[in-house]
Amino acid sequence: MLPNKFTIRVYGLWIHEGKVLVAEEIHKGQRMNKFPGGGLEPGEGTRHCLAREFEEETGVAVEVGEHYYTTDFFVSSAFDPQVQVMSIYYRVHAAAPFLPPRNLLDLNASEDEIFRWVHPAEVAAKDYFTFPIDQYVGEMLWRELLPKS
Numbered sequence: 001m002l003p004n005k006f007t008i009r010v011y012g013l014w015i016h017e018g019k020v021l022v023a024e025e026i027h028k029g030q031r032m033n034k035f036p037g038g039g040l041e042p043g044e045g046t047r048h049c050l051a052r053e054f055e056e057e058t059g060v061a062v063e064v065g066e067h068y069y070t071t072d073f074f075v076s077s078a079f080d081p082q083v084q085v086m087s088i089y090y091r092v093h094a095a096a097p098f099l100p101p102r103n104l105l106d107l108n109a110s111e112d113e114i115f116r117w118v119h120p121a122e123v124a125a126k127d128y129f130t131f132p133i134d135q136y137v138g139e140m141l142w143r144e145l146l147p148k149s
């Protein structure tokens with residue numbers, strides 16, 4: 001049976017010194033690696049959603065930059081097969097001067113969510129990210145960031 005509901009998720013690609021900010025989160029007992037961001041709320045635009053999610057999750061105010069990618073293939077939710085997921089990705093950067101820590105990004109980290117700067121050469125996107133859309137976007141971003149050989 002096909003899903004009968006949609007959810008729209010909005011994620012940010014924050015790149016600093018060749019590394020990408022990723023979230024490691026536990027949700028409904030499942031550990032997952034994903035890009036920072038979250039769900040669009042009723043009456044909210046995608047850019048506002050992403051800025052709100054970053055502030056809530058990391059404590060850092062970001063400026064939402066250019067659109068990077070919108071899901072163009074079917075994906076059902078890993079948590080509810082009756083829900084189809086649409087994800088939108090933007091580039092982001094800190095709204096004010098900000099020097100990210102080199103290792104764990106301990107901003108508003110909790111036991112359930114931490115942030116890490118990952119260098120694309122250290123992990124394969126398909127093996128690192130939990131969800132198919134993040135894997136796809138990760139591979140696009142890795143190709144862009146890694147030197148051509």
